[in-house]
Amino acid sequence: MQWPFLGTEALAAGVVTRYQLATRHDALFRNVYVPKGQAVTPVDKAVGAWLWSGRRATVAGLSAAALHGTKWIDATLPAELNQPSRHKTGNILLHNDTLTDDEICLARGIPTTTPARTAFDLGRRKGVTTAVVRLDALRQATRLRADDVEAIADRHRGARGIVQLRQALVLSDAGAESPQETRTRLVLTAAGMRPTHTQIEVYDHHDFVARIDMGYPRWKVGVEYDGPQHWTDPRVRDRDLERRARLAALGWRIVHVNAEMLRYRRAVIVGRTEAALADARRT
Structure with a gap:
């Protein structure tokens, strides 16, 4: 049986008994169930919240981003819906925004705010760094263009957070493949050294060598965020050594x-990048 599912529908169809529903499943929302002990993803929450609404609401916010394929969404955050209702619930964040027809699409067969409208909503929430991280992730997943979001912003002039949204759009980049890459790029940008390119593919003649997170191809200077696997996994570490030698x-x-x-030594990131660029320019 697909899940999440509505308990009343499953009972009426004879798919589960009341005993099985109570002992083998957990309630995600009222009357919405998942298998007991199942790790619930942001997509599961989005689908479950929509079922909870009686299939009437439009999935919005981070839940919409999840349905559009965005990664790195905190699974502990509440699901989000847009619906014209004053009904309150503690574990679903409800919005009551007026959405035009072209701000709604189907994602996984569920009415969902379009990528552009989703970016418009997420980019206005307090905290420019978080906004850029979320815009980067959404643009990476959907290939959304900043112009598409600007068009929504122009339609809703005067909306709260619109100034931050425009700032976040300027700072965003569809090439970021993790929140850490976004934050690294923002550190350099704040120092007046925004990388000119992201996801730089390097070849030795026709032989692919590496894809560098971000950098300055003109000077052959790259900047990469190394996650813990680069230090703890021997196979990754050995592959990195060969890759570094070839670069x-x-x-x-x-x-x-x-x-x-x-987190603690951002000046080191800036200083080392400045030094690498200065060295490259001298040679």
């Missing part, structure tokens, strides 16, 4: 960033 042989200087640097 160095082609004249690339790579600045490596880790979580500790990104």
